[in-house]
Amino acid sequence: MKIDFNELIDGKPKRIEVNGKAVCVARLGSEVFAVADTCTHSDASLSEGDISDGKIECWLHGAEFDLRTGAAITLPATEALEVFKVIQEGTQISIEEFSENTMTGEK
Numbered sequence: 001m002k003i004d005f006n007e008l009i010d011g012k013p014k015r016i017e018v019n020g021k022a023v024c025v026a027r028l029g030s031e032v033f034a035v036a037d038t039c040t041h042s043d044a045s046l047s048e049g050d051i052s053d054g055k056i057e058c059w060l061h062g063a064e065f066d067l068r069t070g071a072a073i074t075l076p077a078t079e080a081l082e083v084f085k086v087i088q089e090g091t092q093i094s095i096e097e098f099s100e101n102t103m104t105g106e107k
């Protein structure tokens, strides 16, 4: 999935789809991060939440996740979000799934 960097507003998450999965894309200054859009606590869309300090906050019950690692930082969420690969070439941003081999995080 490709998007244009200029479509992204700093600090305002955007929901896209990658291989049928909902993904929340967030721009922080000149960097772009992509994590699964569905909160691991329940069924809320994180792209409707707020970003601050490199974290995204779920609007439903207030869980916060680290946008770089997907880690759940505050309750009620305890499971990390899936993180997607972001490739930036000029203003073109490609968002892809990590393949199983390169998947990081818990086993």
Ligand code: FES
Pocket (backbone or CB within 6 Å): 039, 040, 041, 042, 043, 044, 058, 059, 060, 061, 062, 063, 075, 076, 077
């Ligand atoms: S659904 Fe996100 S914190 Fe509950």
